Amino acid sequence: MQADLDRPEEIERDPLPGGGNAPRLTGPPVRRAMALATVAWIFGSVWMNSTAGTPFAGYAKALGASKFQFGLLGALPFIASLLSIPASLLIEATGKRKRIFLWGLYFQRLMWFPIAILPLWIVRKWGFAQSGPAMALFLWLVLLMHGGQAVGGPAWVSWMSDIVPNRLRGKYFSRRRQWGILTAVPAALGVGWMLDHFIHTDQPLIMLGWCSVVFMVAAVFGLVDIHCFHHVPDVPRQPQSGRHLLRAWREPLRNKRFLWFAGFVGTLTFAVGFMGQFVTLYIMKQIGEGGGAGRQMNLLTQMMVIVAPAIAQLLVLPVWGIAADRMGKRPLLIVAALGLVPVALGWCFVTRDTIWLGYVLSGLGAALWTGVEIANFNLAMEMCSDDVPGGGTSYVAVNSVIINIAGCMGNLTFGVIAQLTENWQWSTSMKIFTSFDVLFVLSAVLRLLAVVVFLPHIQEPTAKPTHEAIRFMASNIYNNLFHAVLQPLRILRMKKDEAVVEFEQA
Numbered sequence: 001m002q003a004d005l006d007r008p009e010e011i012e013r014d015p016l017p018g019g020g021n022a023p024r025l026t027g028p029p030v031r032r033a034m035a036l037a038t039v040a041w042i043f044g045s046v047w048m049n050s051t052a053g054t055p056f057a058g059y060a061k062a063l064g065a066s067k068f069q070f071g072l073l074g075a076l077p078f079i080a081s082l083l084s085i086p087a088s089l090l091i092e093a094t095g096k097r098k099r100i101f102l103w104g105l106y107f108q109r110l111m112w113f114p115i116a117i118l119p120l121w122i123v124r125k126w127g128f129a130q131s132g133p134a135m136a137l138f139l140w141l142v143l144l145m146h147g148g149q150a151v152g153g154p155a156w157v158s159w160m161s162d163i164v165p166n167r168l169r170g171k172y173f174s175r176r177r178q179w180g181i182l183t184a185v186p187a188a189l190g191v192g193w194m195l196d197h198f199i200h201t202d203q204p205l206i207m208l209g210w211c212s213v214v215f216m217v218a219a220v221f222g223l224v225d226i227h228c229f230h231h232v233p234d235v236p237r238q239p240q241s242g243r244h245l246l247r248a249w250r251e252p253l254r255n256k257r258f259l260w261f262a263g264f265v266g267t268l269t270f271a272v273g274f275m276g277q278f279v280t281l282y283i284m285k286q287i288g289e290g291g292g293a294g295r296q297m298n299l300l301t302q303m304m305v306i307v308a309p310a311i312a313q314l315l316v317l318p319v320w321g322i323a324a325d326r327m328g329k330r331p332l333l334i335v336a337a338l339g340l341v342p343v344a345l346g347w348c349f350v351t352r353d354t355i356w357l358g359y360v361l362s363g364l365g366a367a368l369w370t371g372v373e374i375a376n377f378n379l380a381m382e383m384c385s386d387d388v389p390g391g392g393t394s395y396v397a398v399n400s401v402i403i404n405i406a407g408c409m410g411n412l413t414f415g416v417i418a419q420l421t422e423n424w425q426w427s428t429s430m431k432i433f434t435s436f437d438v439l440f441v442l443s444a445v446l447r448l449l450a451v452v453v454f455l456p457h458i459q460e461p462t463a464k465p466t467h468e469a470i471r472f473m474a475s476n477i478y479n480n481l482f483h484a485v486l487q488p489l490r491i492l493r494m495k496k497d498e499a500v501v502e503f504e505q506a
Contacts, residue, residue: 033163033232038176040228045180046187047222050214051112053305054192057280059211062204063119063135064128067281067422067435071415072139074277078269078411080146081404087151095237097155102226104152109222111145116215120208128204154400157377162235167325169378174321181314185307187218192302252398257459258379261329262402264454265376268337269403270410271344271446272369274439277411278418279347279362280305282436286352300355308359309366316367319476320374327472328463329375330455335470336371337451343368344444348437349430376403414439 119134421435
């Protein structure tokens, strides 16, 4: 790898099978660009994990959001993803990926200031009698915020596919996410502690005020994240027009391998996408009923929905990334998707007396879903790279549209089901089952259907058998844990050896 990257040229052109040349960043600029993208996410992770979880759910709850509106909040990023279609056309027509990314993502991060201020201003000026209009405004602002991501996201994926070498993508993006987790955990814990420490009453106005502070501070970190990309070099891309532009958009719809893959991930997204909002609500309800623990509801909720998943991802990200590069994407999907089925059912048995199970399920679910994300992301980058004939941001956009339509419909469907079954209960000796349990069971069934219907049709000739991939990942996890446990002993032994050498020299 070192020899490959030390070449003096900054941009070279690789011949394409269909004729022409693909620009490719090489030499030391590759390492600088990859390092800057990693540093950027260290700041971006603070933004994402400070605004997610308790602050976002608490802000909506303080505005009086219904269960359907919580489902709608989960659907908004998927609805906004439809903007990726015109964004992809603009990217292909102009070739200005870096500029489109910067405009889209700056807009996304800046939108957190009106999200924080305007609904709170309405409630302060007219009282909670006008919480309905405030909630409606909150929904529209969140939709616009996600629209910025939908515009800039395809440009970023295509841009990075021409910077990060193909053989390193799984490993690099896994490590990049690991660095982000180092700031995600303290950010989430700090936000949870602050909300518990400063909100002594159940007054929604106080919750709105402190959540607004969190949103605005987090937005500053998010802006630093995007600013770092000013220093990442652009890679020229030939603009497409007319017949070439139409052919680029037809290509994903004619690629059966891609469509089966997108259908599989789309079905899983339908079944999983709603979990973020409703699991947060469910955990806040269970912890809130837990007596003394209820006084630390925000901190404990943040630990369960953000910190536990972050730690789990920190442990498994390098394993998933290396496995995607060496074993292929299909075995990753088999392992991850099958594991996600019992995780959904497990949430039915989380109560205030078994709250520890929530930490296990949050961590395990995040670890398995990470495998699905890495496989899907690597395929999208593979398809949109100029190394693939007919490749382009159209693959990213079509992939995004298929997945996000499924996610949108999933969130809306589960939101309607939650609203219709809001008062449903079934008492047993184990617990009282409610509408939340209905959602969890339905999610498990749909996850299983995704495995049964789509996985048999996903072919990857270069992929290793699933049992080999399981052995490979198990061996890597064992080695990582073994080295982590022995590392303190190695440090002590090195210090002892150094002391002996110094004694002998004396």
